[in-house]
Amino acid sequence: MSVGVSVVCAVLVVGALVLPNTVVGIGPMKFVRIPGEAVIGAAVALVLPRKPRMALAGLAGAALAALTVLNLLDMGFHQYLGRSFNLVLDWSLLTDAEAYLEDSLGRTAALAATAGVVVLVLLLFALLTLATIRLANLVARHGGRATRGALFVGVAWITCTAFGLQIAGVPIASDRTATAVEVQARRVADTLRDEAEFRKVAKADAFGNTPPDQLLTDLRGKDVIFTFIESYGRSAIEDPVIAPGVDQALTANTAALAEAGFHAKSGWLTSATYGGNSWLGHSSTLSGLWINNQQRYRTVMASDHLSLTKAFQKSGAWDTVGVMPGVQKGWPEQRYFGLDKVYNAFQLGYQGPKFSWSTMPDQYALEAFQQREHGKHRDKPLMSEIILTSSHQPWAPVPRLVDWDRIGDGSLFRDIEAAGSRPADVIADTTRSREEYGKSIQYSVTALTQWLERYGTDDTVLVFLGDHQPIARVSGNHASRDVPISLVAKDPKVLDKIASWDWTDGLRPAQDAPVWKMSAFRDRFLTAYGSTPHPKKS
Incomplete structure (x- = not known):
């Protein structure tokens, strides 16, 4: 039972780490990649004392859940609006989406869908946080085997990255989560900069x-x-x-x-x-x-x-x-x-x-x-x-x-x-x-x-x-x-x-x-x- 729970936790965390942000990007090969972030997380868990390890693992799990929500929002926005979700500007559009569901399917269906989304998001945060903590403790508890495993997977990740190794056109080595964080940060900065620049553009008029x-x-x-x-x-x-x-x-x-x-x-x-x-x-x-x-x-x-x-x-x-x-x-x-x-x-x-x-x-x-x-x-x-x-x-x-x-x-x-x-x-x-x-x-x-x-x-x-x-x-x-x-x-x-x-x-x-x-x-x-x-x- 304990092994099965640990396997499920690993599947959840790895799946979240490699999750694409578009529906067309989803495919079986996208979920059998080696996430470099998992290797780094294992290495950190090996050297930290228990309390800092627990705190950092919980924080990492919550952050991974938040990023997963953003990836899912990206999927929806790509399908309906042909673009990614904007972390600064687009929260108000979720209210419009709820109103659209109510007009299209009725108030009961809209309320049920909204409640379902809220429950799923809370469940996602809880599961990924608990899964990350469990995996961090598992790594610390089996330090020797975890160290050898982390070294082996780390070398495999570096090798696959260096040689650009792929399966069915999908790179084996993944840094999907780190890239997603970088993209979100850049998007926020670009949005704030665009706001200031556009004010000047709007003042000019032929x-x-x-x-x-x-x-x-x-x-x-x-x-x-x-x-x-x-x-x-x-x-x-x-x-x-x-x-x-x-x-x-x-x-x-x-x-x-x-x-x-x-x-x-x-x-x-x-x-x-x-x-x-x-x-x-x-x-x-x-x-x-x-x-x-x-x-x-x-x-x-x-x-x-x-x-x-x-x-x-x-x-x-x-x-x-x-x-x-x-x-x-x-x-x-x-x-x-x-x-x-x-x-x-x-x-x-x-x-x-x-x-x-x-x-x-x-x-x-x-x-x-x-x-x-x-x-x-x-x-x-x-x-x-x-x-x-x-x-x-x-x-x-x-x-x-x-x-x-x-x-x-x-x-x-x-x-x-x-x-x-x-x-x-x-x-x-x-x-x-x-x-x-x-x-x-x-x-x-x-x-x-x-x-x-x-x-x-x-x-x-x-x-x-x-x-x-x-x-x-x-x-x-x-x-x-x-x-x-x-x-x-x-x-x-x-x-x-x-x-x-x-x-x-x-x-x-x-x-x-x-x-x-x-x-x-x-x-x-x-x-x-x-x-x-x-x-x-x-």
């Missing part, structure tokens, strides 16, 4: 001092709408499983818009985020700054750096409004984005069911926008920012398009929601996730283009784009960060202004269409439509 009468002069009189479609990424158009249905929808919608007198040009933007954190994509596009973490976002939101939407407000030539069905609490960002009025999830009159995370179908949000703002007579044209959420994960249930005249207060969507797929049936199934994701993009794009056909005028200008790619389970572990962007208008002069961009005709950007970073869009758009740069320096 259009920061442009007078109101020199902003967007070539769009005066136009109703301009900026629409972000949740998770509308390059994979929707190019993935062999997802693309056929989406391409068919884009082709049909391009033809329907042309019949209604509208024409489009499309290109690609590289998003500042992936899989989630949509607000980073929105703000990068509209601010002209690369906002790829929460600290940068907070810095910009507290600044007077000119957003593209605020340029319309600053000009004095437009009323400005936001339609944000995904916002369910206070949204102080309204000031930064220069929106005179914002409709959140509770201010659009919706009486139907939620569709998992999405508070209402996109078709309803667009019709509510029409009835409350776009369809009203006004003294100024309207600039709008609209966030469409029906294509948000877990892509179940996906709404269906209904007769626009029957939308009403949204109650008719109850039967559609009840007949749709359940989130729990889709979340863990990669094939179904990809299929339902494709359907959700088809729905969102078609709802938007139908709205434009129905309510657009000679003076309507629509810019719509994705905020980021879907998660790795759908887009793959090596997907690009690119998203499609389209500009649609009836007035040929509007599209003539961007002829030099070399975008593709229609709603589907060609594979070799230009690719810009999201942060490049604001200045290109302002310049194309008559804005005169008057820089504000840092």
